[in-house]
Amino acid sequence: MKSLAELEEIRNRMKSQVVLREDSDAIRIVVGMATCGIAAGARPVLQSFVEAVNEEGLTEKARVSQTGCIGICQYEPVAEVYEAGKEKVTYVKLTPEKAKRIVEEHIKGGKVVAEYTIANS
Amino acid sequence: MKELSLNILDVAKNSVTANASLIKILINETEETLEIKIIDDGCGMDEETVMHVVDPFYTTRTTRSVGLGIPLFKLEAEQTGGSLTVESRSIKEDLENHGTEITALFYKNHIDFIELGDIVSTVTTLISGSPEIDFLFEHKTVNGLVSLDTSQIREVLGADVPLDSPEIILWMTDSLKEEYERIDF
Ligand SMILES: Nc1ncnc2c1ncn2[C@@H]1O[C@H](COP(=O)(O)OP(=O)(O)OP(=O)(O)O)[C@@H](O)[C@H]1O
Numbered sequence: 260m261k262s263l264a265e266l267e268e269i270r271n272r273m274k275s276q277v278v279l280r281e282d283s284d285a286i287r288i289v290v291g292m293a294t295c296g297i298a299a300g301a302r303p304v305l306q307s308f309v310e311a312v313n314e315e316g317l318t319e320k321a322r323v324s325q326t327g328c329i330g331i332c333q334y335e336p337v338a339e340v341y342e343a344g345k346e347k348v349t350y351v352k353l354t355p356e357k358a359k360r361i362v363e364e365h366i367k368g369g370k371v372v373a374e375y376t377i378a379n380s
Numbered sequence: 381m382k383e384l385s386l387n388i389l390d391v392a393k394n395s396v397t398a399n400a401s402l403i404k405i406l407i408n409e410t411e412e413t414l415e416i417k418i419i420d421d422g423c424g425m426d427e428e429t430v431m432h433v434v435d436p437f438y439t440t441r442t443t444r445s446v447g448l449g450i451p452l453f454k455l456e457a458e459q460t461g462g463s464l465t466v467e468s469r470s471i472k473e474d475l476e477n478h479g480t481e482i483t484a485l486f487y488k489n490h491i492d493f494i495e496l497g498d499i500v501s502t503v504t505t506l507i508s509g510s511p512e513i514d515f516l517f518e519h520k521t522v523n524g525l526v527s528l529d530t531s532q533i534r535e536v537l538g539a540d541v542p543l544d545s546p547e548i549i550l551w552m553t554d555s556l557k558e559e560y561e562r563i564d565f
Contacts, residue, residue: 265551266537269548273541273545292389293393294449297389297390298382302386302502327397
């Protein structure tokens with residue numbers, strides 16, 4: 260492994276921020292990661308969501324997580340966005356590029372990317 | 381699957397579902413072969429479930445329908461002249477000593493061999509999806525060893541910093557990539 264001293268530095272830097280992270284799930288992005296999803300390309304889509312949430316500085320607002328089969332295999336890769344007080348949004352046939360745009364426009368900007376939702380496919 | 385690392389992700393997720401506390405992903409490569417072992421200490425399976433899992437057409441009245449993850453992995457191994465075996469001990473059989481060991485053997489020079497692909501992403505995806513579980517990853521090649529042990533990382537981080545923090549996942553990604561560069565892939 261890489262030097263653990265470096266890891267210690269990161270830990271010390273992070274300890275001060277830890278409290279803020281506790282309620283970082285105002286928005287939840289859930290990616291389907293069963294056999295069907297993985298085969299269709301869910302791994303890079305998940306990574307793209309994580310990276311974009313990071314890059315946009317949204318880690319305190321949104322949390323990316325994994326789940327099993329969402330039950331609509333023909334639309335994989337699939338992600339669902341949950342936000343308190345709002346209806347669930349289901350995005351289908353995702354790519355890493357689409358995931359990035361969803362983070363920018365929906366998670367950050369508050370506007371659902373309608374053309375990627377299940378209703379429009 | 382496009383890469384064997386995607387099969388590893390899929391099959392190791394079963395270990396997560398089986399409530400494992402430690403999941404080992406051990407890859408052993410020679411000039412001709414690639415062996416993948418996924419070992420967990422989860423709830424295990426009884427004999428009949430094992431039969432059904434490796435052969436989805438083996439059914440009895442009591443078995444329910446199951447997924448395709450393991451049969452697919454098996455097919456990919458067999459099409460290179462290799463094999464896949466499942467050994468498991470159910471928690472119902474042995475309260476102390478239970479878990480599952482899946483071994484897949486591939487022949488790398490066979491035309492139907494699928495590349496390992498982005499194994500680093502598979503490892504970090506597994507860890508970020510289940511930060512409460514320990515993962516031991518080891519990839520032995522003729523050039524050397526690449527490894528990652530979350531229990532060691534956890535020891536350094538203590539209780540305050542979760543394993544799935546973006547900064548930590550990034551550190552693990554860089555760490556693995558550096559090791560692969562070091563042994564010159
Ligand atoms: N490591 C394990 N420990 C305990 N049970 C397991 C393990 N691996 C597989 N199983 C059992 O075998 C079943 C079939 O696994 P398989 O990977 O073929 O499909 P799956 O993951 O259930 O479904 P999907 O194809 O949708 O991913 C699982 O649902 C589980 O009951």
